[in-house]
Structure formats: structure tokens, C-alpha cells
Amino acid sequence: MNEVVRNQGSPYAPYLYDATYLYGLWINYTITNNISVRDGKKLFAFAANTTFMGKEERFI
Numbered sequence: 001m002n003e004v005v006r007n008q009g010s011p012y013a014p015y016l017y018d019a020t021y022l023y024g025l026w027i028n029y030t031i032t033n034n035i036s037v038r039d040g041k042k043l044f045a046f047a048a049n050t051t052f053m054g055k056e057e058r059f060i
Helices: 013-033 040-048
Strands: none
Touching: 013 040
């Protein structure tokens, strides 16, 4: 039978955390620079030039 393991998160949780953190940085950037949140080209450029320490490793 499958046993329920408690207090163990998904192995993908750190990636979700990093993606959410990056999205928060993007929202803050758009507000402070008066940019549309829906501007995909600027989002990609922002993400490509953003570096931070993620949960698992350095996000580049």
C-alpha cells in the first residue's frame, strides 16, 4: 500500500517559489517604471537580465 508521507513537499516547490518571486519582481518593476504587465518582450528582457539567489540555486 501507498503510505502517506507527511511534511514532505513536492520536489518542484523550489521552482514554483522562484517563478513566483520573479513574477513579484516583474510586477514591482512594471509599477515603478510605468510599463504594461502584459508586455511580453519587456518581461523576457527583464527576466534575462535579472539575477537572484533562488531556493535551490542562483537564478540567472
